[in-house]
Amino acid sequence: MKDFKIFAGSSNLPLAGKIAAKLGMPLAKIEIVRFADSEGRVRIEEDVRGKICFVITSFSNPVDNHLMEFFLICDALKQSEAEKIIAVIPYFGYGRQDKAYRPGESISARVVTKLIETMSIERIVTIDLHSDSVASFFDIPVSQLFGLSIFQSEIERLKDDLVIVAPDAGGAKRAQSFAEKVNAPLAMVEKKRNLDKIHELETLNVIGQVKKKTCVIVDDIIAGGGTVIGAAEILKKFGAKKVFVCATHANFIDGAKEKLANSSLEKIFVSDTILVPSAQLFSKLKIVSVDQLLVEAIKKVL
Numbered sequence: 505m506k507d508f509k510i511f512a513g514s515s516n517l518p519l520a521g522k523i524a525a526k527l528g529m530p531l532a533k534i535e536i537v538r539f540a541d542s543e544g545r546v547r548i549e550e551d552v553r554g555k556i557c558f559v560i561t562s563f564s565n566p567v568d569n570h571l572m573e574f575f576l577i578c579d580a581l582k583q584s585e586a587e588k589i590i591a592v593i594p595y596f597g598y599g600r601q602d603k604a605y606r607p608g609e610s611i612s613a614r615v616v617t618k619l620i621e622t623m624s625i626e627r628i629v630t631i632d633l634h635s636d637s638v639a640s641f642f643d644i645p646v647s648q649l650f651g652l653s654i655f656q657s658e659i660e661r662l663k664d665d666l667v668i669v670a671p672d673a674g675g676a677k678r679a680q681s682f683a684e685k686v687n688a689p690l691a692m693v694e695k696k697r698n699l700d701k702i703h704e705l706e707t708l709n710v711i712g713q714v715k716k717k718t719c720v721i722v723d724d725i726i727a728g729g730g731t732v733i734g735a736a737e738i739l740k741k742f743g744a745k746k747v748f749v750c751a752t753h754a755n756f757i758d759g760a761k762e763k764l765a766n767s768s769l770e771k772i773f774v775s776d777t778i779l780v781p782s783a784q785l786f787s788k789l790k791i792v793s794v795d796q797l798l799v800e801a802i803k804k805v806l
């Protein structure tokens with residue numbers, strides 16, 4: 505294996521630490537400080553000359569802070585003459601803004617990819633992008649890992665009459681891939697968002713057979729919880745026996761914990777691409793780590 509180091513931004517130190525430990529090394533030393541006016545400062549505290557440097561960071565809440573910090577880390581590595589920088593971005597914030605949904609909107613995901621490209625990065629490793637078009641905005645190689653695969657054994661363990669459910673049309677391809685993995689049929693909820701009101705949505709119909717079945721809703725992100733809770737409610741109306749959720753990114757906003765905990769959902773499986781603070785944990789929530797998935801992807805790059 506080539507000589508490499510693992511650096512971490514501040515968004516998800518536990519995940520970065522687990523990855524480094526599995527690769528048999530400590531996290532590389534870096535100083536990240538924030539001035540009182542919120543401006544960040546970064547300093548690399550190791551010799552990285554001629555080394556391959558992985559930077560692990562999620563663009564999670566506060567998204568812009570973590571993004572800017574990432575730029576500063578990449579710049580500091582360049583100044584310190586790192587040979588290659590590989591960005592490992594378990595959660596790619598801004599990914600949902602992959603097109604102008606209403607006239608006059610910025611294509612924010614493309615803006616972020618173009619900014620990242622100015623950082624002389626060799627490759628991006630990421631997990632379950634909201635849309636494949638985000639990967640296509642990049643001119644540098646992107647390894648997009650199928651994060652939902654980490655939930656396969658949990659779902660197979662349910663040993664029931666399963667149906668995998670896409671909670672909206674946008675998630676149909678993702679749900680289909682998971683359904684193929686666990687060898688179960690597919691259904692879809694028809695969802696309508698109010699684009700003028702953030703986080704407001706309506707579920708209209710269920711396509712597919714869910715009566716007396718155990719449904720597993722598969723999604724990339726949970727934010728307010730409205731999508732999966734709305735899907736669970738309509739699935740129950742259509743006769744579903746039980747409803748579980750597998751979602752890669754636990755991008756919980758205020759109030760999500762209470763809504764999810766009090767919902768009819770049996771269990772919610774999420775990954776640790778985003779660090780869930782202890783105050784947001786609840787008994788129905790089970791976190792499965794993406795550490796091994798990322799370790800294997802890192803080894804492939806070396």
Ligand code: R5P
Pocket residue numbers: 600634671672674675703723724725726727728729730731732
């Ligand atoms: C949207 O299309 C995404 O795939 C997720 O379904 C969405 O971001 C979830 O948001 P919320 O939990 O607020 O409904």
